[in-house]
Amino acid sequence: MHDDGAIPRRYSNDREDGAYTVTNTRTPSVASKEKSGMTMEKGNSQPEAPSVNHDMHAVKEMSTLRAIGLVTILTLAMLINIANATAVSIALPTISREFDLQPAQVQWIVSAYPLSSGCLLLVCGRLADVYGRKKIFMIGSLWMTIFTMACGFSNNIMTMDILRGFQGVGGALMIPSALGILAHSFPPSRARSLAFATFAAGAPIGSVFGTAVGGVLTEFTAKTWRTSFWLIAGLAACCFVGGQLLIDRDPPTGEKDRRVDWIGAFLVTAGLVLIVFVLSQGELAPKKWGTNYIIALLVVGVLLIAAFLYWQHYLEKIQDNPNAPYSVWTPPPLMRLTIWTRANGRFAATLGIAFTNWSAFLAWSFWVQLYFQDYKGYTPLDSVVKLLPMFVTGLLCNVFVGFMAPYVPIIYLFVIGTGSTTLSCLLFAIINPKVTYWGYAFNSIYLSCVGADFVFASGTLFLSKFALPHEQSVAGALFNTMVQLGTAMGVTVSTVVFNNVGKDIPEGGDTIDKYRAAQWAAFAFGVIATALCIISFRGVGVVGERARKPGDAAHQASENEKGTSSASTTVEDIGGANSHLIVPPPSGGLKADIADQSYLTTTTSATLGTAYASSSANTVAIGQKTVTPSASSDIADLKAKDFESLAESNNGEMKTDVQ
Known part of the structure; x- marks a missing residue:
């Protein structure tokens, strides 16, 4: 039955479990491919729909030491991304005094970084998938080094805000490409589970690192808050050097059409910028949410996102039609909308869980720090010490997820995570300020990181399984975009609740009810996240890969x-x-x-x-x-x-x- 273009093959049924195996004796020839009818018709210049080049995703074996080094460098990128927010937050009072700032001006020191990084994640993820993840990671780490160093030399608030915005671009370049590098470098295995779990650990470690180191350097160094920026710039430089040494050269891309959808990039970036701006400024505007420009910008932002989704749907239809004529105006979509429907909609459910869980977690974190400093009167350094259990929990949880992901169904990992976040918010929602730290606060603090770590590690592992090789960075960008939007949404909603409850408290009265109300708002997001997990992932198996034992068929195939x-x-x-x-x-x-x-x-x-x-x-x-x-x-x-x-x-x- 074989001609010159066919693929000779032999069959065997020698496995102990009765499984049927097939082995090739040579690779497909051009003739066999033409025979399959997959060649382009003459005269049709439209590129083929995105397909996978089978020879491009080969992964070189790494030594254990090199693998550890690679994961360390990529995790450091996540640590830097988070520390850039927390180190600044802890130093805000000092910065405010030095520049003599009004409260509205202080807000932008914090908001500029997540605004630029969160809104550019999807675009940068696409750039990484098309032009090479190592290239984008190296550009991002160098960019981060330069602008973080420059932030330390700011001499006025305008310069600081602009540099913080540029600094966020570096984070947007680094994080999606880092996730794509992890997905490519570690095939499904226990090593991949550990790699993703370790990367996820960069978030809680970065949060504690930024808060602790930022607080210490601000309080005990001559240059105060500037020293924090210079330290983070040094860490970003380590990412650049380490990435050059440890990250493999970019393989050929999986798409034959490497054009970037710049129209879609503009629509999604502009839309997200306006929405995040409104979420961060709504409570600070003159008439709050009733301010004319707040309403107008929110409407325009939503319309831009709707236009982006329609445009992506249109481009996807064009790309999937082999008879569509080639046009410079119809590049591959920035994000195929069908990616949301994969795994029977569980891909979208995972993103929804990330959004709601981070809405709860970041709202909890925001109000806990204000509770310690404004209500309890702790110094920034005292607050750091109170939050240290997060650091320990973060490390332990990610080790647990890395080892248990191949054995524990993902629904349990998700529910344990979101349930812990919910319980953490609940403890502060019912807190009695007269009770010792060990009664409510300690238990809430160590539980808080369980949710963030379990959801991040399990969620990114799950998405990586259902993203094509040339979509890994886009998938990571989607996850982190939902995290950023969740952060803005959680803080915004809880702030509205906090302010509304505060209006009913008489001047000089006990303000504890405001803090409790804000935590109840965070609790509601946690409940939604937990419900999503239970509804969407019932009956779903494990997300990790078990280690292959010598002698079994899978191990033998791997050895062959x-x-x-x-x-x-x-x-x-x-x-x-x-x-x-x-x-x-x-x-x-x-x-x-x-x-x-x-x-x-x-x-x-x-x-x-x-x-x-x-x-x-x-x-x-x-x-x-x-x-x-x-x-x-x-x-x-x-x-x-x-x-x-x-x-x-x-x-x-x-x-x-x-x-």
């Missing part, structure tokens, strides 16, 4: 692949008992549909991985073959080229159904 620089992608029974894989012809790239319209890809030389059967009664149809695996055993370990081979012999499409 060594020397060919393979990167494996695992397909698990995420969608339930009726999972299946759909594979197009060779040049279309490998696509796996996990019972719910979600997609994964692998390289030509990659082991596709394992899909788990839920009972011994399940059978797997591979082409014309049917296999009955043992209970809880691997259904099949197949290589990408083998799937393509089977697809060719099955009229261009092959399905393996768990029946």
Whole structure:
């Protein structure tokens, strides 16, 4: 049945669990690809729809030391991103006195950084996926070094605000590219779970580091708050040097059309800037939310986001139509809207959980610090000491997630995380100021980080499984954009509640009810996040990968692949008992549909991985073959080229159904 263009293959059924394996003896030829009908028609200059180049995602083996160094550098980027906010917050009273600022002016020192970084994340994520994650990470770390150093030399508030805005661009460049580098460098394995968990640890560590170091340097150094900026600039320089040494050269991009949708970039950036501006300034405007320019900017911002979504939908339709004529005005979309529907909508649910959990967490954090300093009268350094349990909890939680993600279903990780955030807010919502620190505050503080760490680590792991290789940075950018928007929303809503309750308190009266009310608002966001977890992830399995034991089939396949620089992608029974894989012809790239319209890809030389059967009664149809695996055993370990081979012999499409 094979001609010169076909793919010779041999079949074997020598696995102990009865799984059916296929092995190639040579790679697809050009003739076989033409035979599959995937070549472009003559005269049609429209680039093909985004597809995966099977040879481009090979991952070189790393030594343990190099892997640790790489994860450390990328985690440092996350630490810097968070510390840039907390180090400034703790130094605000000192900065305000030095520049003789009004309260409204102080707000922009804090807001300028998240405004620019949060609104540019999606654009920078796309740039990283198209032009190379290492390039964008290096540019971002150098940018961060320069403008953070410059912030330390500011001599007036206008200069400070502008430099803080430019500083945020560096964060937007670094974080999505760092997540993309992690996803590419660590194939599905325990190492990947640990890498993502460690990266997530950069957030709580950065929060405590920025607060603690910022407070100490501001209080005990001659240059006060300026020293904090210079220290962070030094850390950013370490990212630049370490990234140059430890991050592998960028592989070829997964998309043949490398144009960037600048129209979409403008729409989403402008829309987010206006929305975040309104959220941060609504309570500070002359007539608050009734101020004319606040209403106008909010309406324009929402319309721009709506226009962006419509434009992305239009571009996606154009890109998916092979007969559409080529046009310079229709580049690939900045973000394919169908990415939100993957994993049966759980991709979108994960982003919603990130948004609501961070709304609760950051609102909690904001009001706890004000409670300590304004209500209890603690110094900034005293407040730092009170918050230190967050640092310890952050480290322990991320180690736990890294090791337990392959064994604990994601719903439990999510619910433990969001539930802890909710309980943390509740403890401060009912706090009795006369009770010792160990009664309410301590328990709330150590629980707070559980939510942030569990949700960040588990959420980014989940999204990375359902993003194509050339979408990893965009997926990371989406997650972090929702985190930034959640931060703004949580603080804004809780501030409205705080101010409204405060109006009813007589002058000189006890203001504890204001702080409790703000925490009740944060508590409400936590409840929504927990409900989303329970509703969306019931029955979903683990998100991490177990370590392969010597002697098992998966390990043997991995060993056989060594020397060919393979990167494996695992397909698990995420969608339930009726999972299946759909594979197009060779040049279309490998696509796996996990019972719910979600997609994964692998390289030509990659082991596709394992899909788990839920009972011994399940059978797997591979082409014309049917296999009955043992209970809880691997259904099949197949290589990408083998799937393509089977697809060719099955009229261009092959399905393996768990029946």
